[in-house]
Amino acid sequence: MKASFALALSAALLAASAPTIAADSPATPSAVVAQAPATAWRAIPADDLLVMRVEGGRRVVIQLAPGLSPGHVGNIVKLAKAHWWDGTSINRVQDNYVVQWGDATEKKPMPPGLSPTSPDDYALPLATRRLAVTPLPYPDPYAPSTGFVDGWPVAMDGSAAWLPHCYGYVGVGRNMSPDAGTGAELYAVIGQAPRQLDRNIAVVGRVIEGMEILSSLPRGTGELGFYTATEHKVPILTVRLASALPKAQQPRFEMMDTQSASFADYLRLRANRKDDFYDRPAGGVDLCNAPVPVRRAP
Incomplete structure (x- = not known):
């Protein structure tokens, strides 16, 4: 192993493969979430929340992952601050795959100051980092090991860690390699987790509110689910960082601390x-089938 990991492995997690459940423990994952104490929750910073308003004023909230995808998220923050997505649209809805949005014309000028990206940005090098990892002790077909870091599921190979393509996760559209996308073209997974895309495209966050809006959109009939000229592209009204909104309009969310005893019980x-x-x-669970609980802040 080239990288050094600080493993947050609780006694409850060590017993994760055991089929028995303690009599005094909540009987379901949802009961664990409902009964988790305040100390088991962490506030999501307003700077990490992207608020997208689409046709009809409907709201989609995306939590960004700057710690795991710093280059692309940095560009997304600049695009949001420039109001670049205002007046763009949702252009693609492919059944059991993705919803994609951005500038349909591909001619809208980019704001200044965007950072260059490359395929090297798809994973986080670990040679100079120590991550506090809550491991998931089950085999994964796409990575030697998996677990959770700072509230996010991660896959790892000893030298790097990366975010997986789970349902509701947000990635960056790109052209053929070595193009890695700027962050202006985004998509959300609306079908079975396409983990074969891991480390082939940048994953930058996850939808934490309004997923039902994206997943219920009419499917495009063009190639790869793109809307044809006669089909209705869904207008995007505004995209803002939550921290840029008036206080009264800022959404407030919390995610479960993935090093807490409550999360260990939830995983079990x-x-x-x-x-x-x-x-x-089942005697096991895959990385995308153990979504980190997120709730509105009390």
């Missing part, structure tokens, strides 16, 4: 649920 039950509905515990 996601892998080994045995309650009134489930007869057979």
